[in-house]
Amino acid sequence: MGLLSIIRKIKKKEKEMRILMVGLDNSGKTTIVLRINGEDTSVISPTLGFNIKTISYQKYTLNIWDVGGQRTIRSYWRNYFEQTDGLIWVVDSSDVRRLDDCKMELDNLLKEERLSGASLLILANKQDIQGALTPKEIAEVLNLDSMDRTRHWKIVGCSAYTGDGLLDGFDWLVQDIASRIYVLD
Amino acid sequence: MEEEQYQTKQTPITNETLDSITQSKHEAMLSRLSNLHQSRLLQQSLTRNSSDSNSSFESTKSFLTNFSESKTSIESQLHLCRNPDSSKPTLKSDLNNISTSITDLERFVAENSYFLPSYEVRASLKTISDLKETLEIANSELLPKKKFSFKNKSVVKKEMSNAEPVVRVCDSVVAEKHSVQVRDSLGFRNEEGVVLVKHFGGAKEGDFTLSDLNGCEVRITGCFRALYIHRLKDCRVFVGPVLGSILIEEVEGCLFVLASHQIRIHHAKGTDFYLRVRSRPIVEDCNGVRFAPYVLDYEGIERDLKESSLDEETGNWENVDDFKWLRAVQSPNWSILPEEERVSGVNISSSEALSIDC
Numbered sequence: 001m002g003l004l005s006i007i008r009k010i011k012k013k014e015k016e017m018r019i020l021m022v023g024l025d026n027s028g029k030t031t032i033v034l035r036i037n038g039e040d041t042s043v044i045s046p047t048l049g050f051n052i053k054t055i056s057y058q059k060y061t062l063n064i065w066d067v068g069g070q071r072t073i074r075s076y077w078r079n080y081f082e083q084t085d086g087l088i089w090v091v092d093s094s095d096v097r098r099l100d101d102c103k104m105e106l107d108n109l110l111k112e113e114r115l116s117g118a119s120l121l122i123l124a125n126k127q128d129i130q131g132a133l134t135p136k137e138i139a140e141v142l143n144l145d146s147m148d149r150t151r152h153w154k155i156v157g158c159s160a161y162t163g164d165g166l167l168d169g170f171d172w173l174v175q176d177i178a179s180r181i182y183v184l185d
Numbered sequence: 186m187e188e189e190q191y192q193t194k195q196t197p198i199t200n201e202t203l204d205s206i207t208q209s210k211h212e213a214m215l216s217r218l219s220n221l222h223q224s225r226l227l228q229q230s231l232t233r234n235s236s237d238s239n240s241s242f243e244s245t246k247s248f249l250t251n252f253s254e255s256k257t258s259i260e261s262q263l264h265l266c267r268n269p270d271s272s273k274p275t276l277k278s279d280l281n282n283i284s285t286s287i288t289d290l291e292r293f294v295a296e297n298s299y300f301l302p303s304y305e306v307r308a309s310l311k312t313i314s315d316l317k318e319t320l321e322i323a324n325s326e327l328l329p330k331k332k333f334s335f336k337n338k339s340v341v342k343k344e345m346s347n348a349e350p351v352v353r354v355c356d357s358v359v360a361e362k363h364s365v366q367v368r369d370s371l372g373f374r375n376e377e378g379v380v381l382v383k384h385f386g387g388a389k390e391g392d393f394t395l396s397d398l399n400g401c402e403v404r405i406t407g408c409f410r411a412l413y414i415h416r417l418k419d420c421r422v423f424v425g426p427v428l429g430s431i432l433i434e435e436v437e438g439c440l441f442v443l444a445s446h447q448i449r450i451h452h453a454k455g456t457d458f459y460l461r462v463r464s465r466p467i468v469e470d471c472n473g474v475r476f477a478p479y480v481l482d483y484e485g486i487e488r489d490l491k492e493s494s495l496d497e498e499t500g501n502w503e504n505v506d507d508f509k510w511l512r513a514v515q516s517p518n519w520s521i522l523p524e525e526e527r528v529s530g531v532n533i534s535s536s537e538a539l540s541i542d543c
Contacts, residue, residue, distance in 0.1 A: 045464035072508040094392045130391025131370045149284045
């Protein structure tokens with residue numbers, strides 16, 4: 001029995017992924033997490049602190065850390081960097097004015113050594129709003145092409161409101177992490 | 186390693202003292218493992234058929250041979266790039282190719298890691314990270330870093346095509362600050378001392394921006410998706426239901442009447458907010474802001490509120506979270522507007538005159 005339960009534990013552990021979800025306030029992080037988990041998104045207060053959501057995705061268990069994006073609490077993001085397999089950066093595609101802020105915060109994040117191995121998914125959210133910038137335009141403003149070549153990244157347009165694009169993004173992220181994780185022991 | 190696990194698990198099955206439940210569990214586990222093993226063998230034979238030299242044979246020796254071949258080839262490529270005689274134009278794509286080969290090699294290790302001795306896996310991973318480091322150094326030495334900079338773009342003003350019976354039509358202004366040209370959203374910008382009127386007719390239109398207004402009065406009727414407010418001074422702003430969120434930054438001495446699903450208020454000073462909101466409104470870096478319930482009225486507002494699921498008074502207008510005051514006692518930065526100081530109703534049905542009942 002002892003051996004079996006140990007093996008089961010290892011098997012279970014292998015399939016867990018830790019995903020950190022950050023971005024400026026008002027970008028729709030919490031709505032994305034609730035939408036992908038099939039929960040009610042009609043009443044969501046701005047996140048004071050963080051939410052953790054464990055969801056089964058394909059054959060993996062995702063631990064999603066959704067951390068609030070208000071300026072005051074951005075300095076606490078670093079407390080969540082450790083052991084991160086996947087990083088999701090959420091952008092409000094209709095908030096043109098704050099794209100500079102958005103770029104600056106993302107650049108700071110990518111300098112972080114503890115996140116250097118993490119796959120990066122950029123979600124260009126709110127694509128359903130008329131006049132929102134396209135993922136291509138967002139990629140240009142954020143200058144994603146100049147990113148460190150060893151970084152695995154992808155930008156996907158999505159709408160947490162309709163649910164469009166979310167699965168595309170998460171599929172890529174989960175596959176990319178899965179292909180990187182080695183069975184060492 | 187897979188083989189070892191497989192055998193270890195066969196031993197308890199032969200033990201007759203095990204009860205039937207445990208035994209069936211063991212059998213299930215065993216069959217699962219054997220299925221896994223079979224599928225792996227199958228996949229291996231497939232890859233063996235499809236590609237010849239690079240396929241894994243579940244042999245450490247052939248893995249090591251392949252690995253060291255790739256490693257040598259990457260190293261020699263890197264060496265070529267460092268050679269000053271190498272032609273400049275292809276340098277960038279060469280380095281890119283090397284990066285791809287390293288990624289391929291990494292995947293190769295990953296695919297074979299399950300049968301390799303852990304020492305070999307670790308050694309291979311170390312080699313890969315060394316290669317990556319060398320590539321990074323080569324990159325930074327050989328390629329000049331591109332610097333991100335903002336360039337000034339000329340401001341293009343454009344009249345809005347569907348001119349409504351408005352006091353001033355809204356502008357569409359191209360953003361100035363980005364090096365990449367991005368269009369700006371609809372909105373009222375850079376006005377002083379005027380009345381600005383906008384009506385959203387269609388179902389759930391896009392976003393709208395109010396920025397750099399001084400001493401203005403803004404009336405927006407109908408439903409739309411998102412509202413961005415930036416740098417307003419001494420303004421009065423009356424807005425119909427917003428289906429998504431409202432973001433407010435840097436306002437002073439204003440009065441806002443707003444309905445939305447989410448409301449965030451940053452850097453507001455001496456401003457009153459009359460809100461209908463489904464979630465808890467938040468303030469950050471504010472002082473002297475006061476809150477009261479929504480009081481707006483115009484022809485058809487009931488229908489608009491219902492369409493946006495904002496017809497119900499949730500009472501959240503007073504459940505304000507202050508990000509600069511994370512304590513149980515009331516924040517000194519905001520307060521509830523005393524009833525005797527509130528306006529009791531605002532009707533913006535006619536665009537000519539505004540009636541405020543006090």
